[in-house]
Amino acid sequence: MAFTDQLRCAAVALGWALIAACGANPEDPAEAATDGSDDGPTTADASGDGSSAGPGTSGADATQTGTATGDDPTTTATDDGSTGGDPPPPPDASSWPGIPEPVLPWWDAEVPPVTHRAASGTIPADAGCGSVVQWSGDTGQLVIDAEGCDDDPLWIVGTGVTATASNGDPHEIRGRNLVVIGIDFRGEDGVLTYTGDRVVMRAITVVDPATDNGSAMFIGGTNAVIDDADIGPSGNWIDQGGPDVDHHCIKTGDSSDIWVLRSTIHECQGDGIQFGDQNAYGGHHYYVAGNDIYDNCQTGLWVKRADDIVMVANRLWGHTQGCQSDAVAMGAQYENTWITFAYNEMWNNGGGIKVQSAELGPRFMIGNVVRDCTTDPGTNPHASHGITSRASGNPTYYLHNTIDQCAGALSVVNGTQTAVHGNLTGGGAVNLESPLENTNNFEGDAQLDADFVPQPGSAAIDADGTTPHDGYVQWEAHYGISIADDRPLDGDGDGQAVWDLGAKEAEG
Numbered sequence: 001m002a003f004t005d006q007l008r009c010a011a012v013a014l015g016w017a018l019i020a021a022c023g024a025n026p027e028d029p030a031e032a033a034t035d036g037s038d039d040g041p042t043t044a045d046a047s048g049d050g051s052s053a054g055p056g057t058s059g060a061d062a063t064q065t066g067t068a069t070g071d072d073p074t075t076t077a078t079d080d081g082s083t084g085g086d087p088p089p090p091p092d093a094s095s096w097p098g099i100p101e102p103v104l105p106w107w108d109a110e111v112p113p114v115t116h117r118a119a120s121g122t123i124p125a126d127a128g129c130g131s132v133v134q135w136s137g138d139t140g141q142l143v144i145d146a147e148g149c150d151d152d153p154l155w156i157v158g159t160g161v162t163a164t165a166s167n168g169d170p171h172e173i174r175g176r177n178l179v180v181i182g183i184d185f186r187g188e189d190g191v192l193t194y195t196g197d198r199v200v201m202r203a204i205t206v207v208d209p210a211t212d213n214g215s216a217m218f219i220g221g222t223n224a225v226i227d228d229a230d231i232g233p234s235g236n237w238i239d240q241g242g243p244d245v246d247h248h249c250i251k252t253g254d255s256s257d258i259w260v261l262r263s264t265i266h267e268c269q270g271d272g273i274q275f276g277d278q279n280a281y282g283g284h285h286y287y288v289a290g291n292d293i294y295d296n297c298q299t300g301l302w303v304k305r306a307d308d309i310v311m312v313a314n315r316l317w318g319h320t321q322g323c324q325s326d327a328v329a330m331g332a333q334y335e336n337t338w339i340t341f342a343y344n345e346m347w348n349n350g351g352g353i354k355v356q357s358a359e360l361g362p363r364f365m366i367g368n369v370v371r372d373c374t375t376d377p378g379t380n381p382h383a384s385h386g387i388t389s390r391a392s393g394n395p396t397y398y399l400h401n402t403i404d405q406c407a408g409a410l411s412v413v414n415g416t417q418t419a420v421h422g423n424l425t426g427g428g429a430v431n432l433e434s435p436l437e438n439t440n441n442f443e444g445d446a447q448l449d450a451d452f453v454p455q456p457g458s459a460a461i462d463a464d465g466t467t468p469h470d471g472y473v474q475w476e477a478h479y480g481i482s483i484a485d486d487r488p489l490d491g492d493g494d495g496q497a498v499w500d501l502g503a504k505e506a507e508g
Contacts, residue, residue, distance in 0.1 A: 007147045059228075065488075087353055096289045096313050098342055098475070098483040102259045106153055107200050107225040111181070129177075132157060141165040142185075148177035150198070150508045158183035159203075163190065173199060174221070190214050195221045201442075205230040207301035208247070211269060215251035219283070225259045235269025237297045240288065244324035246270035249296065252306065255283035265300070269323070272296045272316075275306035278334050282306035289313050297323040297496040300349075303332040303339050310340045319349040320374045327375060328354045328384050335359045340475070342366040343503070350375040351384025352403070361394035361417070364475060365401060367484060367503045369452050373406035381431045386413045389418060397421075397471035400464075400487075402452050402503040403428060419471060421466050423447075440464055442501050454491065461491040461506050464499035 051322050061092045083220045091109045115131045116124045120139040129149035135158040142163045148154030158181060165171050165187030173180060181198040189210040194201070194217070201224065208216035216234035235247030248270035252258075272293040276282020284307040293300035295318035303309050316329040327350025332339050337360045345368070346352045352370030355363060370386040377383030380389060386403035386441040389396055389412045396415070400422040403409040409428025412418050415435035432438050440463070447458040454460040468484055475483045488499040493508030498507055 007101075016314045038208045052472050069297045072226050096343075097485040098310055098312050098340065098479065099259075099287050099289045100479075100481060102225045102287075103223050104153075104198055104200060104225060105151070106179070107227070107259075111155060111157065111179075114157070117472060119160060120163065123156075128154060130170065134187070135183075137320040138162045138164070141169055141187075142171045142183070144171075144173045144175055144180060144196075145177065146178060150177060153177045153198075153200075155179045155181070156183075157181045157307075163344075170218070170451075172226055173201065175199065181339060190216070190218060192217045194219050194224060196224070197221055199222045200225045200227065201229060203228045206230060206234075206249075208234040210247055211235045211245065213246055215248040215270070216268065217250045218253060219250065219255050219258060220253040221255055221258075223257045225261065226263060227259075227261045229260075229263040231263065231265045231268075232272075232296075233267035235297075237269050237295060238321075246274075246298070248272070248274045249306070250274070252276060252282040256288070257285045258283070260286070260291060262290045263292075265291055266295055268296045271298050271302040272300040274302050274304065275309055275336075275501070276304040276334075278304060280305065282464070284308045286310065287312075291315070294318040297321055298325045299328055299330055301330040301341075303336050304334045306336050306339075308338045309336070310342070311344065312340070312342045316346045317348045318345060318374050322350060325386050326350065326354055328352060329370075331355055332363060333357045336363075337361060338478060339363040340366070340483070343368065343485065345369045347372045348374060351377075351388060351408070352386045352389040352406070354390075355383060355396060356382075356388070356390040359394060361396060362474070363394070363396045364483070365396075365398045366469060366471070366475075367399070367485065368401045368405060369404075369503045370401065371404040371452075373408070375408070377408035377411070377429070381411045381413050383408065383411075383429065385409060385431075386425070386428060389410075389413065389415060397469075398423060399469050399471050400501065400503055402426070402448070404448070404452070419469070421469050421471075422499065422501050424460060440501065446502060448502070448504075451504065452502070453504045454500055454502065456492075456506075458506070460501040462494075462496075462498035463501050464488075466496070468499070468500055 029238040057179035100197050112132050114134045116127050116133045119345040120135040120137050121204040123146050130152040162184040168189040170190045170193045171185050174195045176197045181202045192206050206216045229250045234249050249265045249268035250273040252275045284311045288311045291314045291500045293316045319329050320327050329346040329349040330355035333356050351373050377382045385408035386406035387410050396418045398420045402424045404426040406428045411431040412435050413433050416433045419437040420435050421439045424446045425443050427444050446460045447455045451453050472484050488497045489505040489507045490497045491500050492504035
């Protein structure tokens with residue numbers, strides 16, 4: 001079964017499994033310990049000081065709670081009108097090419113029956129590999145430092161639990177072989193820090209009202225899956241003018257092998273996810289797929305100093321303010337290698353993808369749909385377009401993207417190692433300064449349907465040969481899997497599969 005098919009099956013099964021897990025307790029609920037004392041509890045460091053203190057300050061004033069049913073933990077991601085666009089289309093995770101299976105074999109497993117009940121922040125002494133601990137009651141700062149087994153994790157189910165930290169001390173997840181589900185993390189000035197190894201964080205929420213430099217969530221660990229989470233708001237996402245103050249949704253440190261899947265990342269005073277910065281390394285081998293990322297003050301996804309960052313099939317909208325930065329959906333700058341933006345859909349952003357002042361490489365922009373840009377760059381080739389490159393001669397590939405309703409469609413400046421191939425630019429302005437390769441791009445009306453698939457008679461159908469561009473070949477040689485999705489298809493029904501131009505293939 002394909003990875004994406006497994007995801008759809010798991011999402012359905014997960015809801016039923018959690019209903020059973022939370023409702024079918026092997027103990028009599030009337031006799032179950034509510035403070036963990038009957039089970040001889042140890043501590044999950046709920047107090048943050050390593051003591052065995054019980055729950056901390058109350059989170060009763062919280063307005064959001066997590067859910068472990070596979071649904072969005074707060075609200076469905078819809079355009080709230082602030083960007084002036086149409087509501088987003090229904091989620092479509094039918095294709096996540098280039099995303100490998102997470103390294104944790106139990107990352108999407110059904111939750112087993114509950115084995116222990118305890119007050120939030122405590123782990124019974126006899127809970128270990130394969131145990132399922134159901135927490136209850138709101139609590140203060142959480143430091144989760146427990147351990148399961150490589151093939152049988154420890155489950156912590158905190159559905160309906162709000163954890164509220166104070167005094168700027170973040171919650172921490174620093175254990176190993178854990179699945180943490182449903183906790184609503186609250187606080188201020190950095191809410192949640194992950195420094196563990198082999199941890200799944202499923203259906204958690206993270207909210208941070210702080211408005212100074214920082215992030216709601218910081219990732220510094222390894223081998224993690226963040227799935228069906230709700231990250232944001234963080235800071236004040238409405239541009240206040242004045243100094244450049246960034247309070248991102250997620251900031252990455254020196255970390256590796258992290259999957260961020262099917263989550264909502266929104267309304268943060270900075271970027272949705274920022275990978276590293278100009279002074280600090282942001283990690284390697286991140287796989288960001290199937291997320292809704294919207295209404296952040298700066299960008300949705302921005303790569304600074306990091307390597308092997310693969311961003312596929314995300315939906316990004318509402319990045320129109322800039323906030324002392326460029327108003328674009330996603331992009332990269334500084335030193336980074338093997339950065340991939342593929343099959344993402346972007347609308348009602350200032351611009352789509354921007355690569356600027358970037359060193360090293362390569363970078364790949366493949367099969368993205370960028371539409372309805374709100375910035376008109378005029379004659380400035382450096383301003384935000386549907387896709388903009390100021391890569392200063394580093395290897396960059398722009399392959400089979402579709403750009404529509406953007407006054408500035410595509411601009412490449414100093415593109416001596418840039419390949420621009422197979423794109424549809426929809427009549428927007430195109431500026432290509434000395435690219436290494438400028439082949440088989442189409443400007444004008446390509447007769448696309450509402451889903452940006454070429455209609456019968458389109459000049460884009462079967463217009464690009466039977467062999468993949470060398471950029472696809474290089475990508476597959478590096479990662480060992482294909483980024484070409486199911487392409488090419490037989491678009492005109494003549495029995496021969498030939499590549500179409502643009503992001504989506506017609507099938508005859």
